[in-house]
Amino acid sequence: MSIKEAYCRAHTNIALIKYWGKSDPVNIVPTSSSLSLTLDRFYTDTRVSFQAQLDQDQFFLNGQEQEKAERDKISRFLDHFRQLSGVNYRAQVSSYNHVPTAAGLASSASAYAALAGACREALDLDLTDSQLSRFARRGSGSATRSIFGGFVEWSQGSSPENSMAIPIDAANWDIGMVVIAVNKGAKKISSRQGMAHTLATSPFYEEWVKQSRQDLDEIKTAIAQRDFTTVGQIAEANAMRMHATTLAANPPFTYFEEETLTAIRAVQDLRAAGYDVYYTIDAGPNVKILCPASQMTAIEEALGQYFASEKIISTLPGGPIQILSEWTYDNND
Structure with a gap:
């Protein structure tokens, strides 16, 4: 039985210069650049396991198997990594959000950044973090910024190929946030x-x-x-x-x-x-x-x-x- 598996943690981020609108909704390219602060307290842990014997992707969130609509979103996201790697195995994805889901606390950002990181590791892909942020963007725009820590810019770019995250500052000075x-x-x-x-x-x-x-x-x-x-x-x-x-x-x-x-x-x-x-x-x-x-x-x-x-x-x-x-x-x- 052939399995390619990895586990990754990513933190949420809060935009200080907001991402609000897409110039290219299909490829999730924004109308303007944004800037965020990554937060230590809120994060997602994700396991991805590409398995030769699976006949469809599986998605579990906080221990609960998700229905078809959510599974299909994950499948479309995984397809980008399958296409790049040439590995066509279906995958089991298990995510645990240590942040309320869909409440405006950027749970999708940490979720897709963690999944992108796990896919890169499991499939042994030669991608820099900024290149990886282009893939994370395809799941959730804000996930682009959760690849990095501290202050992070999501550069709008001029195309899907160069719309990516850039680290700005580690924020290792007197900075905090109260939610x-x-x-x-x-x-x-x-x-x-x-x-x-x-x-x-x-x-x-x-x-x-x-x-x-x-x-x-x-x-x-x-x-x-x-x-x-x-x-x-x-x-x-x-x-x-x-x-x-x-x-x-x-x-x-x-x-x-x-x-x-x-x-x-x-x-x-x-x-x-x-x-x-x-x-x-x-x-x-x-x-x-x-x-x-x-x-x-x-x-x-x-x-x-x-x-x-x-x-x-x-x-x-x-x-x-x-x-x-x-x-x-x-x-x-």
């Missing part, structure tokens, strides 16, 4: 649906793309200078501009919930009290607070007057994908 998990349930409008609708109908969209490109240049300069305050200010403004495009869509929609607004006010109150804190919000209700790592404990305590402790999660920057030497989950999943 306010307003709602860990699946969102009603997926990121994919939301960005397509916004691109097609929002009169603000074209200006948002133009401004986002300027934001990217400015935040990269601020990161190089380790100017935390400017990084935070740019990230906060960029996030709110993205959400403004959804409010201007036709029909309009929002990912905000009542507690999202409470979290925004809490950050503003903390800033007025002297904390150097800034919020960012992706396609979901949860709020992420960029802050100095040295202030995280105090910020958690201060947020306790607004939210239950189980909704407040602190994290440091995360690293790049990691090949695991053993699989600690149930292999019979």
